[in-house]
Amino acid sequence: MENRLPHNERSGQVPGRDELARISRELEEVAAAEILDWASETYGDGLTLSVSFGGAEGMVLLDMVWRRGVNCHVFTLDTGFLFGETVKFREEVVARYGMEIEVMRPGLSVADQARQFGDALYDKNPDLCCYIRKVEPQRRALAGYGAWISGIRRGQTEQRAGTPIAGWEEDFGVAKIAPLARWTSEQVQEYVDRYEVPLNPLRGQGYKSIGCEPCTRKVAAGEDARAGRWSGQEKTECGLHSRSTWLTRLPAEKTRLLELEEDEK
Ligand code: SF4
Numbered sequence: 001m002e003n004r005l006p007h008n009e010r011s012g013q014v015p016g017r018d019e020l021a022r023i024s025r026e027l028e029e030v031a032a033a034e035i036l037d038w039a040s041e042t043y044g045d046g047l048t049l050s051v052s053f054g055g056a057e058g059m060v061l062l063d064m065v066w067r068r069g070v071n072c073h074v075f076t077l078d079t080g081f082l083f084g085e086t087v088k089f090r091e092e093v094v095a096r097y098g099m100e101i102e103v104m105r106p107g108l109s110v111a112d113q114a115r116q117f118g119d120a121l122y123d124k125n126p127d128l129c130c131y132i133r134k135v136e137p138q139r140r141a142l143a144g145y146g147a148w149i150s151g152i153r154r155g156q157t158e159q160r161a162g163t164p165i166a167g168w169e170e171d172f173g174v175a176k177i178a179p180l181a182r183w184t185s186e187q188v189q190e191y192v193d194r195y196e197v198p199l200n201p202l203r204g205q206g207y208k209s210i211g212c213e214p215c216t217r218k219v220a221a222g223e224d225a226r227a228g229r230w231s232g233q234e235k236t237e238c239g240l241h242s243r244s245t246w247l248t249r250l251p252a253e254k255t256r257l258l259e260l261e262e263d264e265k
Contacts, residue, residue, distance in 0.1 A: 014042060014146050017168040020175055027165040032179035033064055035165060039147055039177050040070045046146030048073040050138070051101070053090045054210030056188050056199055057151030057180050063197045064179075065149075066097050072149065075102040075141045079133035080110040081122065081212035089200050096198065104137040122214045133212075139172060147175040153188075154181050
């Protein structure tokens with residue numbers, strides 16, 4: 001891979017949208033760890049990795065980045081609705097790896113959100129809740145970075161089935177790199193076992209995909225891992241990886257929120 005792909009420190013340029021599409025096709029044959037090397041070569045200090053501390057995939061990437069010494073900023077979103085176990089696990093991981101991880105929080109506290117939108121917004125309007133508590137903080141986290149590394153896999157959901165290895169993320173204005181896009185859940189588990197990667201302890205209690213406490217339930221044996229997310233609702237994505245929820249289903253709420261943001265300026 002050396003010198004084959006653009007290098008921002010060398011050329012001052014990073015791949016544009018069309019170039020990313022071409023590179024992504026080439027990266028289909030490249031191992032995940034080498035995709036990280038390419039991303040580091042290409043984006044230099046402009047590279048950031050998001051880890052939720054809920055799923056195994058983010059932990060695999062965190063371990064890979066640490067193991068290979070990839071120069072990469074790492075951030076996580078704390079919505080204020082995380083399980084206590086997840087927060088504790090995050091602190092243990094930070095101590096174990098000795099890595100700095102930036103914790104991004106929403107502009108609105110849980111109490112302020114309840115005052116403005118009522119209690120349990122996650123029940124009444126989870127897309128709006130996710131926008132306030134995830135999408136907006138993520139936008140701030142990615143500002144100034146050229147590329148965002150994510151642990152999403154094609155096999156996780158229908159919406160993720162077409163995930164490119166590298167592509168342009170319109171909503172956040174960054175390149176999005178998914179080194180594990182082709183991986184199966186078995187491959188993820190193999191990596192975890194091989195390198196003894198720590199996982200969220202809730203996984204041992206029947207939770208398979210772990211997000212915010214109000215929107216996550218345990219799944220039964222044989223049930224899809226993500227069946228426990230927003231169970232009983234049409235919603236399957238928080239909006240971080242799919243623009244459908246917020247932008248297409250909630251134009252009125254978006255307008256209202258933008259007005260609120262304007263008022264706060
Ligand atoms: S997952 Fe639930 S609680 Fe968390 S931000 Fe989304 S709607 Fe709110």
